[in-house]
Amino acid sequence: xxxxxxxxxxxxxxxxxxxxxxxxxxxxxxxxxxxxxxxxxxxxxxxxxxxxxxxxxxxxxxxxxxxxxxxxxxxxxxxxxxxxxxxxxxxxxxxxxxxxxxxxxxxxxxxxxxxxxxxxxxxxxxxxxxxxxxxxxxxxxxxxxxxxxxxxxxxxxxxxxxxxxxxxxxxxxxxxxxxxxxxxxxxxxxxxxxxxxxxxxxxxxxxxxxxxxxxxxxxxxxxxxxxxxxxxxxxxxxxxxxxxxxxxxxxxxxxxxxxxxxxxxxxxxxxxxxxxxxxxxxxxxxxxxxxxxxxxxxxxxxxxxxxxxxxxxxxxxxxxxxxxxxxxxxxxxxxxxxxxxxxxxxxxxxxxxxxxxxxxxxxxxxxxxxxxxxxxxxxxxxxxxx
Amino acid sequence: xxxxxxxxxxxxxxxxxxxxxxxxxxxxxxxxxxxxxxxxxxxxxxxxxxxxxxxxxxxxxxxxxxxxxxxxxxxxxxxxxxxxxxxxxxxxxxxxxxxxxxxxxxxxxxxxxxxxxxxxxxxxxxxxxxxxxxxxxxxxxxxxxxxxxxxxxxxxxxxxxxxxxxxxxxxxxxxxxxxxxxxxxxxxxxxxxxxxxxxxxxxxxxxxxxxxxxxxxxxxxxxxxxxxxxxxxxxxxxxxxxxxxxxxxxxxxxxxxxxxxxxxxxxxxxxxxxxxxx
Amino acid sequence: xxxxxxxxxxxxxxxxxxxxxxxxxxxxxxxxxxxxxxxxxxxxxxxxxxxxxxxxxxxxxxxxxxxxxxxxxxxxxxxxxxxxxxx
Numbered sequence: 001x002x003x004x005x006x007x008x009x010x011x012x013x014x015x016x017x018x019x020x021x022x023x024x025x026x027x028x029x030x031x032x033x034x035x036x037x038x039x040x041x042x043x044x045x046x047x048x049x050x051x052x053x054x055x056x057x058x059x060x061x062x063x064x065x066x067x068x069x070x071x072x073x074x075x076x077x078x079x080x081x082x083x084x085x086x087x088x089x090x091x092x093x094x095x096x097x098x099x100x101x102x103x104x105x106x107x108x109x110x111x112x113x114x115x116x117x118x119x120x121x122x123x124x125x126x127x128x129x130x131x132x133x134x135x136x137x138x139x140x141x142x143x144x145x146x147x148x149x150x151x152x153x154x155x156x157x158x159x160x161x162x163x164x165x166x167x168x169x170x171x172x173x174x175x176x177x178x179x180x181x182x183x184x185x186x187x188x189x190x191x192x193x194x195x196x197x198x199x200x201x202x203x204x205x206x207x208x209x210x211x212x213x214x215x216x217x218x219x220x221x222x223x224x225x226x227x228x229x230x231x232x233x234x235x236x237x238x239x240x241x242x243x244x245x246x247x248x249x250x251x252x253x254x255x256x257x258x259x260x261x262x263x264x265x266x267x268x269x270x271x272x273x274x275x276x277x278x279x280x281x282x283x284x285x286x287x288x289x290x291x292x293x294x295x296x297x298x299x300x301x302x303x304x305x306x307x308x309x310x311x312x313x314x315x316x317x318x319x320x321x322x323x324x325x326x327x328x329x330x331x332x333x334x335x336x337x338x339x340x341x342x343x344x345x346x347x348x349x350x351x352x353x354x355x356x357x358x359x360x361x362x363x364x365x366x367x368x369x370x371x372x373x374x375x376x377x378x379x380x381x382x383x384x385x386x
Numbered sequence: 387x388x389x390x391x392x393x394x395x396x397x398x399x400x401x402x403x404x405x406x407x408x409x410x411x412x413x414x415x416x417x418x419x420x421x422x423x424x425x426x427x428x429x430x431x432x433x434x435x436x437x438x439x440x441x442x443x444x445x446x447x448x449x450x451x452x453x454x455x456x457x458x459x460x461x462x463x464x465x466x467x468x469x470x471x472x473x474x475x476x477x478x479x480x481x482x483x484x485x486x487x488x489x490x491x492x493x494x495x496x497x498x499x500x501x502x503x504x505x506x507x508x509x510x511x512x513x514x515x516x517x518x519x520x521x522x523x524x525x526x527x528x529x530x531x532x533x534x535x536x537x538x539x540x541x542x543x544x545x546x547x548x549x550x551x552x553x554x555x556x557x558x559x560x561x562x563x564x565x566x567x568x569x570x571x572x573x574x575x576x577x578x579x580x581x582x583x584x585x586x587x588x589x590x591x592x593x594x595x596x597x598x599x600x601x602x603x604x605x606x607x608x609x610x611x612x613x614x615x616x617x618x619x620x621x622x623x624x625x626x627x628x629x630x631x632x633x634x635x636x637x638x639x640x641x642x643x644x645x646x647x648x649x650x651x652x653x654x655x656x657x658x659x660x661x662x663x664x
Numbered sequence: 665x666x667x668x669x670x671x672x673x674x675x676x677x678x679x680x681x682x683x684x685x686x687x688x689x690x691x692x693x694x695x696x697x698x699x700x701x702x703x704x705x706x707x708x709x710x711x712x713x714x715x716x717x718x719x720x721x722x723x724x725x726x727x728x729x730x731x732x733x734x735x736x737x738x739x740x741x742x743x744x745x746x747x748x749x750x751x
Contacts, residue, residue: 030480032472051663056479058655061505065472068465068502072445072476075463076484080476098466206440226461226477227484229440233407233456235464244410245456245464390711393722397685400741412740417692417717422739430736572700574736613699 005053010187015180016041016083018150019109019173020049022157023081025194028107029055030080032069034062034088037121038177039111042083063088067095067108074106075234077199077225079161083109085177086128087118089135096170097136098236100260103213103221105164105199107157109173111180112290114341114367124178125367126290127342132172133319139257141264143271144172144319146289150184156316162197163271167263168220174318176341178291178370199223206230212243213256219263264320273316274325278304282311284383285329286337287350289315291370296339299376308384318346323353330357335383339363339376359383402429405439405459413457415450418612420571420597424518425454427574428489431581442485445474447494449525451518454489468498471506474513482656485514485585492519492533496552500532507561507590509655514584514591517554520599528602535638539606554594555631559648564589566631566648570596570619573644580646589654596623596642607638682730682745684722690742693717697734697743703727706734 007021020042023031031046033039043059050057055078060066066082073080084092089110099106110132114125128135132144143163147153153175160171202210202222206229215221224230237245238253246252264271275293278300279285288296293314303310313329315322326336326349335358338347347362354360363379365371399408406429415421432442439460446455448467455462465473470488478486488495495503495517506513522540523529530543533554537546558566565587569577577595584591598604598615609615619642627645634643653661671677684705691713698706698720707723720743722728728745735744 030476032476051659056659058475058479060472060475061501064469065475065502065505068469068472069476069479071465072463072473072478073480074476076477076480078480080480094466095469098469225481226443226463227441227481228461231440231459231461233462233464235456236466237464244407391686391688391709391719391721393684393725394720395683395685397687397744400687400690400744402741402744406741412690412692412715412742415739418694418696419739422741423696423737426736426738426741572737574733578736612694612696616696616699 005049006191008188008190010185012183013150013186014041014183015150015153015175016111017045018154018186019083019157019175019180020045021188022154023107023161024049024053025188025191026079026158026161027196028079028081028161029053030070030073030078031055031057031082032060032066032073032080033082034060034066034084036085036088038113038180039083039085039109041180042109042111063091064095067092070106071095071099071102071104074104075226077227081107081109083111085111085113086115086125089128089131093135097138097140099170100136100140100142101236102234103168103223104170105168106170107160107164107173108170109157109175112174112176120368122177123368124176124291124341124370126176126292126340127345127367129174129318129340129342129345132174139261141261142172142319143167143169143264143317144174146174146315146318147179148290148293148314149179150182151186153179154186154188158194162195165197165199166220167267168223169264174290176290202230211241213239214241215259219259219266268320271317271320272322274322275314275316277312277314279311279313279329281309283309283334284337284380285311285313285333286339286376286380287313287315287326287346288339289318289346292339292341295370295373296376298373299380302373302377303380308380310380315346321349321353323349326350326353327355330354333358335359335361337361337363337376337379337383339365339371339379341365341367341370402426402433405429405432407457407459410457414453416601418598418600419450420520420595421451421454421518423571423574424516424577424595424597425457427578428516428581429458431578431585435582435585437485441483442487443477445470445477445486445488447490447499449491449494449523451489451491452494468494468502470494471499471502471513471515475506475511478512479656487514487516487585489516489518491524492517492521492554493523493531496532496554504557504561507558507563507592510562510564510589510652512588512590512654512656515593516581517592517594518597519554519594520597520603522599522603524599524602528606535636538603538638540603551636553631553635554592555634555647558592559631562590563592563648564650564652565591567646568594568596568634568644570623570642570644571598572616572619573623587649589652609639680730681726681748682728683748684728685744685746686719687742688719689714690740691717691719692740693719694739696737696739700737701734702731703729
């Protein structure tokens, strides 16, 4: 470790630790959290490391307070994050909505475990994927990323912070217990090789016409923080460009919601990241994310060895969903096979996007373990046979 | 028409306007609501304190009092129900130069926000909390709340409240607040002074302000309109500084003990963190 | 002002004189200023402001000593008092 407290080099690190280190490299200097298996290690790492880099760790009294503090810290000018699992994720939903409507950059890590409810705290699940999209009330878009290794958890946490600042939105890192508790090699490059998207500040000085919610051409307003002298008003109520409540103006609601949604949808080419393997000539494409993208590698290889033309499409970005790519692929492939550790969530998106041009075969798993490669291979063979 | 008012000069502006969002006045609060008076005392205190107003931040919750942030020309955050205090915690920890004031109501701070209140007090977070207590949930039309006195009638206690209320100063003191005071909306000068003391105090400062609700609580409990409720405060409030807050319960129509109850020095959350990091 | 004895510094103490100012359309007619003025300077008028409320007016000009209580109590930022300049 060098004097500034930032790590660099090659490490043997578990996913949770890598996530924390990624956050620190990204400039995160505030963590407000609450212990929950299997995300506790992120909190513990941040509690130890943040004071070493001049940041603040606070363990709040519950997850609701955690996300509220994270939003407040962001408005105080800090890059801030929290980490939780299913039960805490559910608690954070209301304030996630506050973060979305106030356009507060922050990162929320969900190390998913088997649910519903208390479920299987120490075992893997991927059952919160639809909740990531629709968990808070009201209409909105969200950005969610799914790493499938500790190295990716490091890299994608950094990406999450950058996307959060670029699009002024909370960003979800939807990892899972398998990745979070897996120990692998993580390479941490020097800071100057790490992309850092700085917070977009207003150009004009105070009292010179800056409106807190007047967007730049890309739909994102520059963000003045508390103490910058702009005397901003920020509210969870539907608001106009001044930030003032406009609770009975249908026009204001329409304008605001439309902009919040387009801010992300219209920029999906920049936001969506996919890893494709052998998809070019595939007749069957396995669509997977998180740990399931790794467990799918073996059935895909076995299928290829059997002479079946199978490819793997890994969703690195889960939301916004890569519907354009799926829609395009659907005209070329016979079927999509979607293994996930839930009873069919992203499979619904695949099916929707395929628009009937290709079959979608979900391979569900109630949780607590990983897919048996044979199971996924069977689904691929079934897809071929039909 | 203005000429018909005798001996009065008509103005477009008020001396406090530089601290107000004039384009949003008159505010939405009812005629006679004590909130405007509380804000006046707050603004007056700020003017006297000569702080860097760019660094004063107001965080409010949901409810009538929650609208306070929207009328002040300061960095203001109107957050979710009950969560003003943890939001304010994040703000303060990210930028310790900020002077963060939470202005919220009895329901927001004591019911849904109760847990956050007690933990922030326990941590002695360097925040000032103005808890405006009108004994009910006003914005949603007068439901029972955690500070509603026993036997009081509200829209969700039509047969009389069957619960015991919180005593806000007692709760604040017991959970570790460094400064605790209570005033009514009638005690304007003393409230102003308490606000000044609380803002200069390092640590968790709580000022409970008893405020009239002419539209719901007052009307349904035969306490009359604002003038009558203020008269009740005048007659039934007694200034007794340093009272043990445990003795300061408010019964329906009963005595209201006001004053400064707690003013102690203890390390704040940030003081202790700094020590530990050494 | 009725005094039961003459203060020794009566010739040096100047009792301030106040001028009442109204931001007319903010007033909501709550009557707090009228009720709590310690000098009974104000009374309610019959005028309607733009919002339909009756604002106060000065009944006894000259009695106001610019104590500012009306201004502090007013919930609407609608009334304030300035010390009248004495020539």
